[in-house]
Amino acid sequence: MLLENITGSTPVLQWLSMDQKPEKPKDEWAALMLRIAQHRDEEAFSQIFSHFGPKIKAYGLSLNSMHTSPEMADELVQEVMIKVWEKARYFKPEKANVSTWVFAIARNCRIDYLRKMKRITSPLTADDLWPVFEEPVPEDLADLDKSGQQIEKIVDNLPTEQVAILREVYIEGKTHAEVARQTGLPLGTVKSRLRLAMEKLRVNLVIDDAEVPGSSQSTQSTTN
Amino acid sequence: MNHHHPDSQWLTEYVAGTLSDSQALCVSTHLSYCSDCGAEVAELGAVGSVVFENQPPSAPVDQKLFAQIMQKIEGREMQSQDQSEPVHSPLVTMPPAIRKLMPDGMDNLPWKKLGKRIRIATLDRLDEEREVALHKLMPGGAVANHDHHGQEITVVLCGSFSDQDGVYRAGDFIVRDTGDTHRPTVNNDEECICLSVSDAPVKFTGVLARLLNPLVAYQHKH
Numbered sequence: 031m032l033l034e035n036i037t038g039s040t041p042v043l044q045w046l047s048m049d050q051k052p053e054k055p056k057d058e059w060a061a062l063m064l065r066i067a068q069h070r071d072e073e074a075f076s077q078i079f080s081h082f083g084p085k086i087k088a089y090g091l092s093l094n095s096m097h098t099s100p101e102m103a104d105e106l107v108q109e110v111m112i113k114v115w116e117k118a119r120y121f122k123p124e125k126a127n128v129s130t131w132v133f134a135i136a137r138n139c140r141i142d143y144l145r146k147m148k149r150i151t152s153p154l155t156a157d158d159l160w161p162v163f164e165e166p167v168p169e170d171l172a173d174l175d176k177s178g179q180q181i182e183k184i185v186d187n188l189p190t191e192q193v194a195i196l197r198e199v200y201i202e203g204k205t206h207a208e209v210a211r212q213t214g215l216p217l218g219t220v221k222s223r224l225r226l227a228m229e230k231l232r233v234n235l236v237i238d239d240a241e242v243p244g245s246s247q248s249t250q251s252t253t254n
Numbered sequence: 255m256n257h258h259h260p261d262s263q264w265l266t267e268y269v270a271g272t273l274s275d276s277q278a279l280c281v282s283t284h285l286s287y288c289s290d291c292g293a294e295v296a297e298l299g300a301v302g303s304v305v306f307e308n309q310p311p312s313a314p315v316d317q318k319l320f321a322q323i324m325q326k327i328e329g330r331e332m333q334s335q336d337q338s339e340p341v342h343s344p345l346v347t348m349p350p351a352i353r354k355l356m357p358d359g360m361d362n363l364p365w366k367k368l369g370k371r372i373r374i375a376t377l378d379r380l381d382e383e384r385e386v387a388l389h390k391l392m393p394g395g396a397v398a399n400h401d402h403h404g405q406e407i408t409v410v411l412c413g414s415f416s417d418q419d420g421v422y423r424a425g426d427f428i429v430r431d432t433g434d435t436h437r438p439t440v441n442n443d444e445e446c447i448c449l450s451v452s453d454a455p456v457k458f459t460g461v462l463a464r465l466l467n468p469l470v471a472y473q474h475k476h
């Protein structure tokens with residue numbers, strides 16, 4: 031059913047010339063990944079590129095480093111997209127959503143790029159230390175797609191100072207200590223803002239999966 | 255069933271990619287034993303991806319890039335695909351990153367005797383500031399009081415040991431700071447092997463180096 035929704039395919043060029051990013055429900059991104067994995071579908075790939083290319087570029091440009099440059103950001107877009115294509119078969123829609131997967135690939139490519147710029151030779155790559163392309167072991171990941179969508183809503187409602195710190199940590203690649211130094215906030219405040227954001231996320235997630243056996247029958251625990 | 259986990263700062267910095275390589279090695283090693291932290295890392299990754307999705311728009315991506323990417327992909331597909339690496343049998347259960355750090359197997363590492371019941375093998379450094387090593391603790395009583403300077407992260411790979419603070423089993427993640435001393439004792443009769451990442455001694459370079467380095471080495475030994 032999902033596949034039918036999107037196979038009324040749009041020519042590649044039309045997608046490429048679109049300024050506005052195509053917004054899609056998450057399941058449709060997953061369906062595009064499946065088409066890449068199974069059919070080496072270039073048109074599906076170009077849709078992924080149109081949406082994620084600018085995100086990856088912005089992520090590259092945001093890195094808090096002397097090695098950040100527009101050339102580096104473009105190289106990052108290339109590296110990440112090539113991995114998305116080559117490793118498409120490792121994407122498991124039931125385990126994670128597409129943006130979580132692309133974010134992890136972009137993080138690893140950015141780490142490897144930085145290592146190359148700093149001329150550090152290492153026996154290990156970022157993919158060895160932050161494994162992305164393997165079977166996830168824990169069964170706990172089954173609910174992830176659901177929680178990913180909830181997290182999106184909750185992140186939108188966080189206070190700006192918490193969102194700002196999430197951005198510095200996840201996008202600008204600053205350690206907690208660097209955030210503290212650069213903002214002049216005590217390390218404890220940085221940690222507590224992150225913790226508050228995470229607690230808010232967790233509380234909201236717990237309320238939404240209130241079907242824990244033994245928990246009191248709350249009025250919210252209706253299934254959808 | 256682990257009892258000693260990296261705290262949320264460690265996990266967040268791991269997911270954000272801001273840990274050094276050797277610190278990341280410790281966290282990823284723990285993750286290969288601990289599904290609770292695995293679930294938390296998955297959740298943190300979902301948070302990161304939302305922040306990633308909601309970035310303010312950057313300069314547009316040059317559409318020529320797509321053609322370049324397709325060209326590179328075609329070029330690469332002409333070459334043969336990746337071959338799988340040989341697996342060194344006694345280590346099959348060990349995390350792949352650690353296996354990769356000992357291509358000739360664990361027995362062929364340059365183990366050094368350090369006191370009666372401890373053997374240490376130094377692995378390749380992953381970053382300048384930290385030393386990566388395996389510690390093998392032997393059964394039969396307390397291991398000689400081992401002191402360290404700076405921060406030391408220990409992840410138990412197999413076997414188990416105890417000290418005054420508790421019992422540590424395979425997968426446990428322990429952070430100790432300067433000045434903490436402990437006298438581990440191996441539980442049961444089986445060796446206990448741990449991954450250890452510690453702040454490397456400060457190395458002086460330049461003119462003064464020859465004068466100062468022996469002093470540092472001396473301090474580090476005692």
Ligand SMILES: [Zn+2]
Binds near residue numbers: 256258
């Ligand atoms: Zn854990």
